[in-house]
Amino acid sequence: MSQVKTKLMQGNEACAAGALAAGVCFFAGYPITPSTEIAEQMALHLPRVGGKFIQMEDEIGAMAAVIGASIAGAKALTATSGPGFSLKQENLGYAALTEIPCVVVDVQRLGPSTGNPTAPSQGDVMQARWGTHGDHPIVAFSPSSVKEAFELTVKAVNVSEKYRTPVVLLLDEIVGHMRENVSLPDKVEVVERMKPANRENYLPYKLDQEVTPLIPFGEGEYYHITGLFHDESGFPNLVPELVTKKMDRLMAKINNHKDDLIITDEYALEDAEVVVFTYGASSRSARRAVKEARAQGLRVGMLRTATIWPFPEEKVKAVAEQAKAIVVPEMNMGQLIYEVERVAKGEADVVGVNRYNGEIITPEEILQKVKGLMNGATN
């Protein structure tokens, strides 16, 4: 029997491996189920590559330390779950405004509150977008397999460096804890932190550029970083015109690059009358449901997104225009469905399939909903 060189890996392990592959050399965290294995892996491996791991006193401190290390030049990452993600929100907003690259992994578990720490959920999807006060840019990815946990961690680190922005990686307990056989690339494409072409008159927040390279502290330029609104040089400046420009630029640096940020895949979409819109672990059930539907001769397709934010508006709009109905399975009470509804503008029926009790949605549930809609649709 032929021996294939694949590896059995847990999703959380793959995430840590992805972080290391992308060049992450600093991790600060605080243990919390079901994310702890990421910290444990980083504690094990970082000192071997000369990187630094620290377990902080709480999640707030962990988020702060990650930003501090990034300012010193580190590619930095932290991992947590719901309760810790809530605690990180204030400093996440700081990273967004000050444009410090960093990655926050949230392995979602069943909430609210302590909820059920060992059960899966997709309940923090909206929190990733709106959890901190005030408007701010955010990018969020959500993998649906162990392999993708690796790939999207690499992507998250790259995006955070490229756009000088915090990136959220939304795993769920299923993807985080399950093991799959994966074959990982020896090398991945890595975005290194940009260096400014011209060091003269270094301005860390140029307004006429979407992204200004960030020179780490201690590397020749000494300047100021603040969570107050600031001018191009980084000093506090609350003049309304400047604030508007800053905010516009912050949003533009994400919104103008949706092509680079939005990753989706389609399955059996061409002639689909009903489309399942899905992400994360739920898409595993969705895929099976769609296969089964096609096997039964039903014109059902699937649009899966790996990018939660920015929301893939264009793709969903196109689907809404084509299909009669969109089914949105989520392990929550309906979150991303708000976006689907908004974008669909009434062009297609939008129906959720929801589980919020710690169980994964089954293919049967989705199939049933799809069939119900097909019957409705052919009436």
Add this chain to the structure above:
Amino acid sequence: MSQVKTKLMQGNEACAAGALAAGVCFFAGYPITPSTEIAEQMALHLPRVGGKFIQMEDEIGAMAAVIGASIAGAKALTATSGPGFSLKQENLGYAALTEIPCVVVDVQRLGPSTGNPTAPSQGDVMQARWGTHGDHPIVAFSPSSVKEAFELTVKAVNVSEKYRTPVVLLLDEIVGHMRENVSLPDKVEVVERMKPANRENYLPYKLDQEVTPLIPFGEGEYYHITGLFHDESGFPNLVPELVTKKMDRLMAKINNHKDDLIITDEYALEDAEVVVFTYGASSRSARRAVKEARAQGLRVGMLRTATIWPFPEEKVKAVAEQAKAIVVPEMNMGQLIYEVERVAKGEADVVGVNRYNGEIITPEEILQKVKGLMNGATN
């Protein structure tokens, strides 16, 4: 000249006065601009009425203490602004799941992060709904005058007691800091904490009742409260069927009572072709703009909501069906407009007027947008 018995009052003062009128007897807080006057007023007045004020070590502790006091039987309130609101999120979710009444006032300032602490904003509107991890019920009000700051604080306290739920009161720096002449009622309608009719076999979380009366600790029943999912008696229980029932009940207790919770007012709506949908301080500008438009003979109306969550879907839907366009002025980059768009389902054009630089939206800006749409509409 006749002497009228009105009082000049600051919005924050009115909020504190409302809290006291509604029977709030416990306040825990942590200072933050532009909310601090609420804490200061409570520090001054609570001991006079035998209540308790405590300045905690941080906002997390303040939120915790408020929940603790409520469990002991207090009507309890805390006040903060964006950064503090972010920190309170974890425990806010605890209150939602454990169904402990309490009120959180967030006097919104310009974010993200430290932003501009003394500038107004409506940037925490979505955070109020999605700030904590996991699904959860939430009620949020937003006043647009000093008088309403008083009234909605009373309402918030009443609602929190009636439905055993945390309530968020979203002020903004304008309403919080401005002074207006108000005449306040001597007495207000106050909802007292329900007492169970029958004490035998007290179950704090009955599933066949939307809301079970909460017997405070130390008053005869000793039972268990936990942020884990729990059964009717309050003990941890993670069985999926129970979780589903709990969550359904949690949401139903809010969603089934929208009539009681949703407060809106309409102005010149009857024949309006363009409707301004508004809330908070922005509605002051909106009102002036609509008056001016009507004075110019334009068929423009206004729907103002004092209830942010649950979102007044029905009203907005009706407006979308009637009007050609809905204008949504917000002191943020567009937040509640997402809900308007979603509910409008493409029936009306939905257009934002946004300021996110610390300035209030002017009536002129709104009027201009309205006129542009009118022209479009009459083409």
Add this chain to the structure above:
Amino acid sequence: MGRMEMRLSGSGGQGLSLAAIILAEAAASEGKNVVQTQSYGPEARGGASKAEVIIDDAEIDYPVVTEPEVLLCMSEKAYEKYVPSFKGKTLILDSTFIDSCPEIDGVNVYSLPITKLAREKVGRQIVANIVALGALNGIVKIIDDASLEQAVLNRAPKGTEEMNKKALEVGLELVR
């Protein structure tokens, strides 16, 4: 009476917020609608700060002062910040701090030694804000003198009533 907007400007410690509050309270006591606002934060420390009042018989919707009819300036910095854009009718300057006395088309400019008189005639520089109030109302006469006095007394800390009354009179005198 239609909408009337006033801006009192100066620096941090001069008590202009209190002056604006008193003005608003006096107007409210006469059944008027009022809105009073002020600048907060670092800009109120060191730099120029302002306190504003809107008075109207009708309900006040838009609560922000945009084009004040009356502008009081009690510091050089406030003068620099607010006078250039002033489009109202009445400009009152505290000559204790502001040397210039510009001529502006359609504007009545009053250059008055407000703080100096507070110091010299009332004996306490701290009541300059009340002197200013007296002068302001003496000029624009929006509020009954008695109402204003009552409003001042309502806010005066115990034991300072006479001093504040005196200050108000000194202000009124100045423009009578």
Add this chain to the structure above:
Amino acid sequence: MGRMEMRLSGSGGQGLSLAAIILAEAAASEGKNVVQTQSYGPEARGGASKAEVIIDDAEIDYPVVTEPEVLLCMSEKAYEKYVPSFKGKTLILDSTFIDSCPEIDGVNVYSLPITKLAREKVGRQIVANIVALGALNGIVKIIDDASLEQAVLNRAPKGTEEMNKKALEVGLELVR
């Protein structure tokens, strides 16, 4: 080969997760697709815990075991929890802990003294999980014996290789 679902159940300290991982790794080494999951949390402490493996030639979409074909039970509690709903073909019980040996229609039930033999023949109760693995694969034969042995060795802590090999053999013996 189509989709094959297996559930290994017992109590917290019995090393069933490791057994499932080894099983999955062995299958993967043969080019199969695998998904391995396990129960976490308080339920894994004290109560019954489980570890599951799905093996398939095709891509595995839905990653959850719903109707395992093979069920291993190594504690009384696990027996109570998982046997009643079992609809598969192969049921393996550790008779060290489970007295009953039910007869179920269409199910091949193996009652084996797994832990007892680990203690008696290998000398360490701790390798009962490997004994169980040997027996399980001996029955269902989804994996080449050599692949399984290699997988066991890959995971064996240094110095315990022989003991683990022995345990695997003891298991295989049991059902040969």
Add this chain to the structure above:
Amino acid sequence: MLQINVENLRMQKLPHIWCPGCGNGIALSALTRAIDKLGYDHDEVAIVSGIGCSSRSPGYLNFNTLHTTHGRAIAFATGLKIFKPKMKVFIVTGDGDCTAIGGNHFIHAARRNIDLNVILFNNNIYGMTGGQASPMTPFGRTATTAPYGTVERNFDIMELAKAAGATFCGRATAAHPRLIESLIVKAAQNKGFSVVEAMLPCPIGFGRRNKLGGPVEMMKYLEENSVRVQKAQKMSEEELKGKFVIGEFYNKPAPEYIEEYDKIIAKLKK
């Protein structure tokens, strides 16, 4: 039972979720006996905890019981106690819960000298999440997040509590269950902020990885390395290395927060 009043336990919730030989049960048992000795009514007692293995204790105790969020037990308890001072409040908290994420609430409650009793279940590790290092994991010990041995020094919580303002501090180990009990009694009798540290074996999360043997070996270890505070005072720093000093460390009343606040209320009433 002879020494344990089963009315203080929620028998229907037992057996508890803890692992075999987990020290939490020994401390929990001591707590029930102490409350019994104190003669409190069920309804005037509140047990408040955070999150962790130890923090599951309240669920087994037949009083008003509150299981809060990780690290925040003292803050919840502060609100509860201030609003209803007649409640006797015991906080059951783990070393992670109390001294890592909850450290700030701990020192501030101590500073205020508010009448709360903290029973710190110190097993030197994060048990619930599977064995990560805590601020009370001794220097050099391994944990899943300190695979090469922790390079962080651990708190001496007795010193910290005292410096922050606590007015009663005492320590015992699972090997001295009667001392835990008597320290809890004294803690409750102190009108102010009291801290009792109970050093407990966690055979699964701490012992196994550090090769400390099973439950019995860990108990022996605690027993053999404990030194009474009176004796410790006569020992050199060198001699004390690796030892656990146990007994009553500090007991010195000071103005209590709620009493001081009540004085203000009383003054305003006049």
Add this chain to the structure above:
Amino acid sequence: MLQINVENLRMQKLPHIWCPGCGNGIALSALTRAIDKLGYDHDEVAIVSGIGCSSRSPGYLNFNTLHTTHGRAIAFATGLKIFKPKMKVFIVTGDGDCTAIGGNHFIHAARRNIDLNVILFNNNIYGMTGGQASPMTPFGRTATTAPYGTVERNFDIMELAKAAGATFCGRATAAHPRLIESLIVKAAQNKGFSVVEAMLPCPIGFGRRNKLGGPVEMMKYLEENSVRVQKAQKMSEEELKGKFVIGEFYNKPAPEYIEEYDKIIAKLKK
């Protein structure tokens, strides 16, 4: 200037935003002089602060400067320092920032003995937000949130730092600017976690409400009530009431966090 090196200041950002007579400027001046004495390069120095009047300091200093979130300066600095140990890191933090919301990061950094230097600008009040009580507002003093006098005891931050694990602790007042300076120099020279408390007048937020007079009166008050630590040791508790003990409190090296971590890296490399 003669003693102040203007190159350490961002002259174009001056005058600063602080009120007349605010003690922050005096401590800031001492900090610039200390850094000058230490002979550090601009680029190897990082000044990190939280939020508050005092925390605006970094903006005026000509180094790598980082103004973070309220209470979190030490945690940000921890990440920065660990990743780039060559940086000399000074944390400028207020009494509220450091000991209220930031208390936990403070004690944990002390416990780790990580090589950071905390310069605590203690004005006994929340200045920036307008005069609320802080954990270092003395018992009985009034504040906007303690209109009847605070009923909370204040921290002795020297004791707390030491108990938590700091290896250098010293205190001075605005009336002793040269002592602030020399303590900062020593703090920086200590390889480990160092705390320098500078007691500073806040005439606007603290002095006015407590009727302590203007800036000069407040400076006199600090001067007259200060006692050197050497002298204090010979004084009774009674005599020390209301006094501020100043000078070097504690200076005892211990293993530093980063050095210990580096040992692990080195071991793994072999």
Add this chain to the structure above:
Amino acid sequence: MAAVKATPKAEVTIKKDWCKGCGICVHYCPKGVLAMSENLKAEVKNPEECTGCGNCEIYCPDFAVSLRRIQ
């Protein structure tokens, strides 16, 4: 001295269901009254030796040991 059978001072009961087999009671029994059984639960081996010292009840982390005084 002739072997005299001791009179037990207390009766010890082990709740098998709750006993998790840690062995702590056995270790702390000064008289060897208790022992671990084959199936790893505590059991009463020499009841007559019991002095009623109470250790077993107090040390058991699982509330699995009950004492009843024998008068």
Add this chain to the structure above:
Amino acid sequence: MAAVKATPKAEVTIKKDWCKGCGICVHYCPKGVLAMSENLKAEVKNPEECTGCGNCEIYCPDFAVSLRRIQ
């Protein structure tokens, strides 16, 4: 003793723009070199008395005082 005019050891300059008039330099000048002016800013009154002790520069919270040594 006849009055001898002292030789100043340093030249003191006050940046009027930055001086906020707190009076601290005046208080800490041991020689009365400094005083507050009418408009509440510090000013140099008796330059010749200056000993160059440096207090004024070190104590000024506003960096408004500069010393220059006179050789």
